Amino acid sequence: MTDPHPSTDVTFADLGLRTTLLDALAELGYEEPTPIQTEAIPVLLQGRDLLGGAATGTGKTAAFALPLLERLPSAGGPIRTVALVLVPTRELAIQVAEAVYRYGRHLGAQVLPVYGGQPIGRQLAALNRGMHVVVATPGRALDHLERGSLPLDDVEVVVLDEADEMLDMGFADEIEAILAATPSDRQTVLFSATLPPRIASIADRHLRDPVRIQIDATPGDGDGDALVEERAYVVHRAHKAAALGRVLDVEAPTAAIVFCRTRTEVDELTETLNARGYRAEALHGGMDQVQRDRVMGRLRAGTVELVVATDVAARGLDIDQLTHVVNYDVPSSPESYVHRIGRVGRAGRDGIALTLAEPRELRMLENIERRTRRRIARAKVPTVADLRARQIDATVAAVQVRLEDDDELERFRSVLDRLAEEHDLDAVALAAVALVHEASGATDDDVEIPEVAERPRRADRGERRDRPTGLRRAPADGGTMASLYVGVGRGAGVRPGDLVGAIAGETRLSGRDIGAIRITERFSLVEVPADAADEVIAALGRTTIRGRKASVRRDRDRS
Incomplete structure (x- = not known):
């Protein structure tokens, strides 16, 4: 493993990137590489396989995107798919594709996100024109592979981003099939927030003598x-x-x-x-x-x-x-x-x-x-109420401080006397307080900011092992759920991960949005947020689950 505490004085120019990429980073306002970028970029530029432990937000997208952009052919030549990036969700596919495009726009990089929920005809047309980098969810990538619309013969780099999430969502078989269709001498990059044994198993089978990087830091005991x-x-x-x-x-x-x-x-x-x-x-x-x-x-x-x-x-x-x-x-x-x-x-x-x-x-x-x-x-x-209460408290404090300075107040006695001739003293006091409140800079903010329900913390291995087979815990946010009937079950080899993977890969939902799952011999019942039920039904109707088309509808007994 490389040094987990690289020097903080390293710049992007020190990492061996071409000038065009450095210019793009400067335009985007990036000043210095993050720890994962400092460690991973030189390794990947050498052509080595890499197994990285790094969570979302550490800068790992640039860590793999910049080296793969170094492999792009010169402008003017035929466009071929040089790199395939597999990600667990459509949202991440869009984010990664946008980032790769921004980094490589001066190189003429052609980048395409491929995911469920988007008309496949549009994706087919783009792939037919040719793309340097394809960022895809495993289910849709395999669909294109089986159609012959995603040629992988010339792929030089395959990136598995957030591999643990993809396995949690039941994409293990799809990943294996996709890797089997790529050249054996490809460079393989695997990033995962955690590195459990199943990730190590994939690395052992598909990575060649990988460099292992774990972004870890032991904070000091700083005073105070x-x-x-x-x-x-x-x-x-x-x-x-x-x-x-x-x-x-x-x-x-x-x-x-x-x-x-x-x-x-x-x-x-x-x-x-x-x-x-x-x-x-x-x-x-x-x-x-x-x-x-x-x-x-x-x-x-x-x-x-x-x-x-x-x-x-x-x-x-x-x-x-x-x-x-x-x-x-x-x-x-x-x-x-x-x-x-x-x-x-x-x-x-x-x-x-x-x-x-x-x-x-x-x-x-x-x-x-x-x-x-x-x-x-x-x-x-x-909330708006919290803000207004805080502003009132600030006004009260400001008036109280002024009241303590009796000598200074006396010079305004004549003003008070003149106002008292025409107005009630309570009204005069309220007007004065209003002026103080407005002068304090209190904002007239009346827009509530939507609350985000935090997902439950990831269970440890023991908790996962004790969970009943075929059942997933319902979301903790209390939202209205709809039960969907899916016409495949245990007889077709369906597991909870297959259903979660199909839904998360083809819709805007993530695995954490999906509620209870019940699998019988001939069919399955899946709970999804009620406001997304129609989207899920339409999306599952366009795809396959364990290689089979399945009828999908609202469960009449439950919805």
């Missing part, structure tokens, strides 16, 4: 850790900026650093926060030292409340006034998380560390908890 209050808010990406503004409105930090992954995100978020009424400044590698010093001087002087920064730009900062550290995204490694939050809670001072986590980043958050051996409390994004 106990003084840092850690909280995480689970929120969809579309609502993250609004959620951050709401949290900051309620927290009212004296001084805070908000960490982002890229320069572009820093600039966009700084603009958003300023529009909300905060005094925010950006800090990233695109600024010279004079500009950085000016920003930090303003923060220390109190003329700036928030600094929105990348890790590389904020390295080495120590600010006495800092009360909050905010992770706008879950950090790429536990080590990075500990380093960030260590900027508060120093020298006996209390501090607060806040993290905004998208649902797909929860496994990364749990990985941080395991490595730090600390629970990060989950908190709900403040």
Whole structure:
């Protein structure tokens, strides 16, 4: 295994990437490689197979995408499929395909996501034109392979991304069939958040003398850790900026650093926060030292409340006034998380560390908890009522402070007397309080931010072993479920994983959205969210389960 703590001074230029890719990374605002990128990219550029333990959010997409883009043929030649990336869900297929395209657009990279739920005719037309990189869910990839529309004879690299998730969803047979159709001398890359024996078994069969990388960090015992209050808010990406503004409105930090992954995100978020009424400044590698010093001087002087920064730009900062550290995204490694939050809670001072986590980043958050051996409390994004209550409290506090200065108040006695001649004193007091409240910068925010139900934590091996065969636990969010009848059962060799894999691979649902499954000899019953039932019925009607077409409908006895 390679060194799990690579130097933090490594740049993308040090990794051996071609200039075109370096230019693309610079345009996207990426300043330095994450630990998984630092370790994996040089290995993959050498053509070695790789078995990597890394969770979502560690930067592993760029870790495999940049080396495979190095293999693209020169522009103008025939387009052939150089790389196949297998992922568990349609959402991840879209995300990975978009990332590969962004990294390789100056190379003319042709990238196609292939997944269920999209008209197959569109995919057939694109594949017929030719694609350099295909990112696919296993079920749809196998479908195209059997149709002869996905030629794999020239594939040089196969990536299995989130392999443990694909196995959990019942895609083991599809993966085996797809790998068997690729050249034996291909480069194989396997990434998995966990590395259980079944992953090792796949690696033993399909990887040749792989380099093993486990992104692991043992946080230090930094002084004052106990003084840092850690909280995480689970929120969809579309609502993250609004959620951050709401949290900051309620927290009212004296001084805070908000960490982002890229320069572009820093600039966009700084603009958003300023529009909300905060005094925010950006800090990233695109600024010279004079500009950085000016920003930090303003923060220390109190003329700036928030600094929105990348890790590389904020390295080495120590600010006495800092009360909050905010992770706008879950950090790429536990080590990075500990380093960030260590900027508060120093020298006996209390501090607060806040993290905004998208649902797909929860496994990364749990990985941080395991490595730090600390629970990060989950908190709900403040509601409109919470915000208004906090603003009223701030107004009361401001008026109380002013009331304590009796001498200064006396000079306004004549104003009060004049107003009292025409108005009731209660009305005058209310008008004065309203002016104070409005002058405090209280925002007129009346939009509720949707709450995200956190998925149950992954059961350990013992819990999974004790679970009854053919039965899956119902979702914990209490949502309305519909029971679907699927016309294949044990007689066709169907297992729970086959049904989960078919649904997750062909619809927008993930395995965690699916409820109880009951399999009989001739049919199966599957619970899915009621609002997605029609989508599931249509999708399963277009695909096969264990190689068989099955009738699918709402179960008359249960729906």
